[in-house]
Amino acid sequence: MSDIIRRDPRKEWIARNRLHPEHLEVLAELGGGASPSEWTGPSGLTRRNPHAVGFIGPNGIKRIDRSGAQQAANQPGSRQAQPKDTRRRVEIEAPAFMVAVVPDLSGGRLSSHDRDLLGLARQLADADPERPGAVLAIVFGTHKETTFGEAGVDRLLEVQGDAFSGYLPETRIAALQSVEREMAPHYWLLPDSSLGGGELGRRLAVRLGERPATQVWQVEADADTDTGWRCTARGAAGTTDIARAMPRVVLALAECAEPVSETRHAAQPVELAQALPEVLGRIEDMGEVAVDPASVSLAEAEFILSAGNGVKDWDGYHHAAQVLGATKGASRVAVDDGFMPRDRQVGATGTWVSARVYVAVGISGAIQHLQGIQSCEKVVAINLDEGCDMIKRADLSVIGDASEILAALVARIERYREEQQENRDAA
Amino acid sequence: MQHDAKSSSHAGLNVAVLVTVGRHPVTARARRADQDARAVEMALSLNDAAVRLVHAGGNGDDNEEALRGYLGMGIGEINLIKQASSADVVPALVTSLRDMAPQLVLTGTRAETGEGSGLVPYLLAEALGWPVISGLAQVESIEQGVATVLQALPRGKRRRLRVRLPAIATVDSSAPAARQSAFGPARRGELAARACASVPDELQEQWHVQPARKRPKRLKIVKSASARDRFKAAAAKADSGSGQLLSDVSPEQGAEAIFNLLKEEGVLR
Numbered sequence: 001m002s003d004i005i006r007r008d009p010r011k012e013w014i015a016r017n018r019l020h021p022e023h024l025e026v027l028a029e030l031g032g033g034a035s036p037s038e039w040t041g042p043s044g045l046t047r048r049n050p051h052a053v054g055f056i057g058p059n060g061i062k063r064i065d066r067s068g069a070q071q072a073a074n075q076p077g078s079r080q081a082q083p084k085d086t087r088r089r090v091e092i093e094a095p096a097f098m099v100a101v102v103p104d105l106s107g108g109r110l111s112s113h114d115r116d117l118l119g120l121a122r123q124l125a126d127a128d129p130e131r132p133g134a135v136l137a138i139v140f141g142t143h144k145e146t147t148f149g150e151a152g153v154d155r156l157l158e159v160q161g162d163a164f165s166g167y168l169p170e171t172r173i174a175a176l177q178s179v180e181r182e183m184a185p186h187y188w189l190l191p192d193s194s195l196g197g198g199e200l201g202r203r204l205a206v207r208l209g210e211r212p213a214t215q216v217w218q219v220e221a222d223a224d225t226d227t228g229w230r231c232t233a234r235g236a237a238g239t240t241d242i243a244r245a246m247p248r249v250v251l252a253l254a255e256c257a258e259p260v261s262e263t264r265h266a267a268q269p270v271e272l273a274q275a276l277p278e279v280l281g282r283i284e285d286m287g288e289v290a291v292d293p294a295s296v297s298l299a300e301a302e303f304i305l306s307a308g309n310g311v312k313d314w315d316g317y318h319h320a321a322q323v324l325g326a327t328k329g330a331s332r333v334a335v336d337d338g339f340m341p342r343d344r345q346v347g348a349t350g351t352w353v354s355a356r357v358y359v360a361v362g363i364s365g366a367i368q369h370l371q372g373i374q375s376c377e378k379v380v381a382i383n384l385d386e387g388c389d390m391i392k393r394a395d396l397s398v399i400g401d402a403s404e405i406l407a408a409l410v411a412r413i414e415r416y417r418e419e420q421q422e423n424r425d426a427a
Numbered sequence: 428m429q430h431d432a433k434s435s436s437h438a439g440l441n442v443a444v445l446v447t448v449g450r451h452p453v454t455a456r457a458r459r460a461d462q463d464a465r466a467v468e469m470a471l472s473l474n475d476a477a478v479r480l481v482h483a484g485g486n487g488d489d490n491e492e493a494l495r496g497y498l499g500m501g502i503g504e505i506n507l508i509k510q511a512s513s514a515d516v517v518p519a520l521v522t523s524l525r526d527m528a529p530q531l532v533l534t535g536t537r538a539e540t541g542e543g544s545g546l547v548p549y550l551l552a553e554a555l556g557w558p559v560i561s562g563l564a565q566v567e568s569i570e571q572g573v574a575t576v577l578q579a580l581p582r583g584k585r586r587r588l589r590v591r592l593p594a595i596a597t598v599d600s601s602a603p604a605a606r607q608s609a610f611g612p613a614r615r616g617e618l619a620a621r622a623c624a625s626v627p628d629e630l631q632e633q634w635h636v637q638p639a640r641k642r643p644k645r646l647k648i649v650k651s652a653s654a655r656d657r658f659k660a661a662a663a664k665a666d667s668g669s670g671q672l673l674s675d676v677s678p679e680q681g682a683e684a685i686f687n688l689l690k691e692e693g694v695l696r
Contacts, residue, residue, distance in 0.1 A: 086652075167578075167586060167588070170558075194562070194580075194581050195580075195581060198545070199561045199562075202544075202545060202546055202549045203549055203559075205546070205549075206546065206549040206550055206552075206553045207553065211546075211630060212544070212546070214542075214544040214545065214546070215543075215544070217642055234543075234639060235541065235542050235543050235544075235636065236450065236538070236539060236540050236541060236542070236543045237450070237452070237537070237538075237539040237540075237543055238639060239450070239452075239455075239638065239639050240636050240637065240638060240639055241636070241637050241638070241639050241640055242542065242634050242635070242636050243634065243635040243636075243637075244630075244633065244634045244635070245633070255642070255645055258645075261650060262650075282558040282590060282591045282594075283558050283560060283588055283589070283590050284588065284589040284590070285586065285587075285588060286575075286586075286587035286588060286589055287586070287587060288580075288584060288585065288586050288587075289577060289584075289585040289586065289587050291583055291584060291585055293583075296583035297583065297601065300581065300582055300583045300601070301582070301583055302582045302583065302694060303689075303694040324689070324695070325694075325695070325696050326694075327583075356692060356694065357688070357689060357692050357694050359685070377692075378688065378692055379670075380685055380688060382681070382685075386672070386674055391670070391672065392670075393670075394670045395670045395671070395688075396670060396671050396673070396684060396685065396688050397670055397671070397672045397673065398673045398676065398681035398682075398684060398685060399672070399673065399674035399675070399676075399681075400676065400678055400681055401678070404678040405678045405681045405682055405685075407678070408678040408679045408681070408682035409682040409685055409686060411682070412679075412682050412683060412686045413686065413695065416686070416690075416695070
């Protein structure tokens with residue numbers, strides 16, 4: 001809807017004339033509600049009727065809701081204040097220097113770690129408003145990310161090609177070396193993650209002959225150092241803090257800086273002038289290996305089917321875990337009663353898990369158990385008791401008999417697998 | 428006995444394991460480092476491998492106790508390259524590895540003391556011109572100078588890699604756990620010390636090291652123009668009870684809901 005206010009003098013005239021037969025309809029149309037308390041008068045001024053404010057509550061007393069919830073509900077999509085994009089648009093035409101960032105792009109999208117890192121890069125680039133730097137993001141292979149500009153990227157170098165789809169650290173390092181030769185970034189920032197960033201960063205630093213700062217979690221300005229920055233890094237397996245001058249290559253931990261939120265950047269595509277060199281890799285990627293979920297340790301499992309006191313049909317539970325392809329977990333009671341081995345116990349005394357999906361079957365949710373599943377993303381509870389603590393924690397709870405629900409779930413998944421098989425056969 | 432059987436078969440693979448002195452996370456006592464011990468275990472489990480342990484660093488009483496922890500795993504001796512406590516051990520290790528000429532060098536991903544940057548394997552690989560692979564979970568086979576290994580990825584996933592030997596590999600924490608260290612062999616084992624010129628690490632002397640501070644928790648900043656939104660965000664309770672509750676449903680309906688969630692999350696294979 002356009003923002004131009006269109007006035008209808010005839011309707012305004014009717015709205016002024018209380019004796020007009022269409023008065024009420026027009027009033028409703030102009031005001032948007034049944035009894036408008038505010039409308040635009042003929043001179044463009046906002047007119048208010050204080051008697052029309054509020055509504056009659058259930059006990060017959062007039063109530064006025066000043067929180068705005070009522071009014072917001074009363075205005076059906078008319079001239080509501082749309083949340084405007086207030087972010088400042090920043091374009092850096094001639095950057096004084098470059099800050100290169102190589103994000104992980106796990107799953108083809110910027111992770112929160114990547115965004116934090118880009119925030120840190122912005123901090124370094126924007127430190128001196130006289131000499132603004134540009135943040136250069138180097139992206140390998142195909143990706144699904146569309147919001148590089150919002151994340152704070154000024155220049156985007158997409159290194160495409162089949163050679164960059166798998167795990168090929170040597171080829172990637174060769175590409176980064178060409179970037180170093182052509183653009184000579186002032187700083188190199190990489191995520192110190194186990195998704196590949198940490199390894200790539202160490203390889204790059206060694207190849208460039210720089211001594212990197214690893215596990216950096218804080219960067220502050222400090223005029224005494226060569227680069228003008230001082231960083232704090234974790235050392236000795238996270239037990240010490242090392243304060244040191246910031247080097248050229250930085251491997252930073254998650255939450256090292258705030259992600260960019262107030263500005264939008266150009267994410268202007270750039271290309272390398274020279275073709276990338278051919279690298280004869282000595283490491284060959286043979287692809288990912290299917291892993292038996294039962295052998296995955298609980299702490300790093302992605303999908304856990306956990307059993308508690310409410311499980312009576314243990315054969316059915318084991319069968320369900322096998323069909324679902326889930327790692328098995330257990331509450332303390334199930335372990336104490338001897339139904340599950342001790343190394344499968346989830347909770348404060350057992351393993352702290354970080355699964356993406358955690359299905360709790362017949363677990364009421366003792367506080368020790370809930371502590372153990374704190375960092376799980378989605379929790380599904382199957383339980384008979386509607387008031388238990390696990391239901392309060394769960395994102396989806398199903399009340400009912402665990403064995404019946406598990407059997408139905410197994411049947412559903414087998415049907416799904418068959419459908420998939422048929423589709424594959426048809427194709 | 429096991430050790431004697433191993434060391435007699437020199438015809439097989441020559442494996443060097445770089446070990447460090449670890450630090451117990453709770454008691455802070457010196458111990459064999461966890462990942463390095465896993466690397467030793469991995470080397471011992473290779474068929475026909477002659478395993479040699481190398482340690483470069485300062486030698487105190489604590490350190491000797493910790494290093495004897497590796498000897499207790501059934502190793503005859505550790506090559507100890509004596510270095511000053513603040514020395515850069517990479518040059519000494521490079522010369523030592525050139526002399527030894529192992530086909531495979533195993534080590535932990537990062538040390539439990541000192542800087543613990545995890546850079547040493549990469550520096551060694553660059554100096555020796557060997558490939559380096561990180562996060563090993565298992566060595567599947569070694570045939571004709573090519574090793575097939577499994578690399579550990581987050582979430583218990585594995586990736587199969589093939590690498591041409593000689594190579595350096597770092598061992599991940601998800602590799603098989605190290606065997607227990609036996610007291611007798613640990614006493615009987617030998618620390619074969621060798622002096623080597625130490626190169627001081629000058630950069631490290633400028634650093635300021637202190638016990639780790641707790642990292643500040645990130646604040647949730649609500650950027651909204653309206654005071655009402657800001658107040659609502661500040662006064663909101665931790666999100667609880669926001670989940671969907673299905674009561675009085677048939678098992679099939681419940682299963683369907685769970686199935687949809689699992690499919691949405693993409694955990695069904």
